[in-house]
Amino acid sequence: MPELPEVESTVQYLRERMLGLRITEATVLWARTIDRPSHATFRKQIGGYSVHDVSRRGKYIVIELAKRGQPQRFLLGHLRMSGSVDVISQAAPLAKHDRVVLKLDNGKELRFNDPRKFGRLYLVSSPQTVLGKLGLEPLEDSLSVELLYERLQRKRGAIKSILLDQTILAGVGNIYADECLWRSRVHPLRRACSLSGSEVERLLGELRGTLQEAIKANGTDFGDGVIHEGLYVPRVYGRDGEPCQRCQSPIKRIVVGQRGTHFCPNCQTRRKSRSLLSR
DNA sequence: CAAACTCCCTGTTAGC
DNA sequence: TGCTAACAGGGAGTTT
16 A cells, blocks of 8 residues: 555656656546546646656655646646556556556656556646645654644544544555554554653654655665665554564554554553653 | 544455 | 455545
8 A cells, every 4th residue: 555655656766757758648547537627628638748847745646747838737646545657668558457548758658557446646737726735744854743742732533543644644554654653662542642742752753764764665766767666564564463573462453543553562552651751 | 623434446365 | 166245445525
């Protein structure tokens, strides 16, 4: 499931292959993949636009488009559960779950592949119409421990659910939420407002560490312009029943806010950090 | 306002 | 072994 690190790798991949190229034509194989405008309008509008920039906001891919004499537009993409992209030769046969194809002026084309059909593309004149409600970027310096602490103070829900709330932090998904909670030894059911300053500091530090590590593992460019796919191996996610890598107690799986949640009942304390007192 | 639930989808997996 | 049913999950929308 693509979360912030996977989207970051995807953005790198696209930037290296699409920057400066012109989109000549679009084919929509599954209409609902185009969220807005209608797929017919999408096809009509996107032709002739060139790729000016590729970046990321939360789990969204943001492609800035430009065309002489036309308003600037943004192609936004969300991979949701199973989306992925490919830039390959127009001669290559279509893959099984290809949903949208954007022909480029270098003989290649961008293919949006998505088995589960949850992924979406948006063509808009202002990215804010789609990204407006997104919260803070976990990796940006502008996000301080103090700011996050203050935001969490106002939330009574389980910290696990709050981490998944894209209007608070943007880009954190189920896997990395479980991972950073385990790494910072915070119990997923703790009320967000109950976390102490030092717990928030630990949580943010571990969240950043986890995301950075995953970005490194997921897509590394060794200077040859090719993204080499690696693999981030979760420490708790999907490991229920297995021994905790810190204390050997069995990892437990519970459901929090309709989401599978993996944690160590022994070293992720439900109460305020015991380590502060015993240290 | 927030928490809880529903829906969109199909590959994978558990259960028989 | 082969089939079916349940499940997973991001986020928008709806209900409580």
